[in-house]
Amino acid sequence: MRDASICTGYCPSPRGVFCAPDRLLAEGVAVTYAQFLLFFLLVPLGVLVLVLRRKLLDWRYLTLAGVLALVALAYMAPWDHTAAVWKLWAWAPGQTWGVRWWAVPPEEYLFCVLEALLGVTLTYAAMLWRGRIIQHGNECERDGQQPREERQL
Amino acid sequence: MTHWPYLPFLLVWALPVLAIQWIAGGRYLWRERHTWPFVTLGLGVWFTVADAIAINAHIWSFDRSSLIGIWLGPVPLEEVLFYLLTAAMCVQGFVTLYGGWGDRRTVVAEWRSRIARLHKWQGKAIKKRIASGDVPPQQGAYPAERADV
Numbered sequence: 001m002r003d004a005s006i007c008t009g010y011c012p013s014p015r016g017v018f019c020a021p022d023r024l025l026a027e028g029v030a031v032t033y034a035q036f037l038l039f040f041l042l043v044p045l046g047v048l049v050l051v052l053r054r055k056l057l058d059w060r061y062l063t064l065a066g067v068l069a070l071v072a073l074a075y076m077a078p079w080d081h082t083a084a085v086w087k088l089w090a091w092a093p094g095q096t097w098g099v100r101w102w103a104v105p106p107e108e109y110l111f112c113v114l115e116a117l118l119g120v121t122l123t124y125a126a127m128l129w130r131g132r133i134i135q136h137g138n139e140c141e142r143d144g145q146q147p148r149e150e151r152q153l
Numbered sequence: 154m155t156h157w158p159y160l161p162f163l164l165v166w167a168l169p170v171l172a173i174q175w176i177a178g179g180r181y182l183w184r185e186r187h188t189w190p191f192v193t194l195g196l197g198v199w200f201t202v203a204d205a206i207a208i209n210a211h212i213w214s215f216d217r218s219s220l221i222g223i224w225l226g227p228v229p230l231e232e233v234l235f236y237l238l239t240a241a242m243c244v245q246g247f248v249t250l251y252g253g254w255g256d257r258r259t260v261v262a263e264w265r266s267r268i269a270r271l272h273k274w275q276g277k278a279i280k281k282r283i284a285s286g287d288v289p290p291q292q293g294a295y296p297a298e299r300a301d302v
Contacts, residue, residue, distance in 0.1 A: 068247060095212045119196055122190060126192050
């Protein structure tokens with residue numbers, strides 16, 4: 001158990017994050033926010049990209065993924081900043097890159113964009129898997145046929 | 154500045170977006186009801202586990218006095234809700250827009266028809282007001298309603 005008295009600043013919880021860096025190192029805490037992003041967001045996203053590969057070349061998906069990631073970022077930034085100013089939550093200075101844009105570390109913005117991309121891509125994959133999206137394109141062009149939507153007209 | 158607790162701050166931020174998505178694209182969300190709830194739930198569980206690890210690694214921490222005090226292990230209930238609601242916003246947003254994109258001609262036609270109906274209704278309301286003597290005819294909003302045109 002860590003002694004709360006060793007904390008050097010604002011300590012919102014018994015597991016306060018604003019403890020002296022030497023103490024954190026002594027406890028073997030090495031996970032940074034960037035590593036968290038890598039493991040929990042970039043790796044699953046990479047796996048999805050590898051699985052879907054050419055199926056991702058769908059303009060509707062690509063456009064919506066980009067637009068939704070930007071909208072998520074724009075909607076989340078002022079909210080997160082306000083929460084950080086109110087000290088609802090705080091990030092460990094030693095485990096983030098140290099920069100703050102507004103009161104928020106850049107990793108948090110990355111988290112928002114990557115979460116939106118992961119959510120959108122996973123939904124797209126689920127819709128493909130369940131046959132809710134019927135892809136057409138290359139095979140139709142190769143066979144000299146009209147894409148499905150136009151054939152139905 | 155007034156300091157809100159986490160839970161109302163989260164709900165006031167997230168629920169209007171979900172409501173707008175259901176009003177605008179309820180038909181697509183209903184059509185895909187066997188897809189998106191599972192994706193949202195899966196993402197919620199994944200991020201809750203990730204959050205537990207991040208909290209244990211002290212990457213971030215919370216002001217305990219702003220929480221309602223229900224915890225799932227190291228994770229406050231508000232955080233579980235945060236991941237479920239943000240995942241729902243992304244996933245429902247995609248389902249709505251993906252469906253709407255395919256139906257864009259129908260959607261545009263529907264909105265045009267709604268605006269036309271509103272226009273007609275406004276015209277009727279103005280005629281009624283003129284008939285009741287509330288508005289002198291020359292002050293009607295539409296040229297067609299004006300006695301001098």
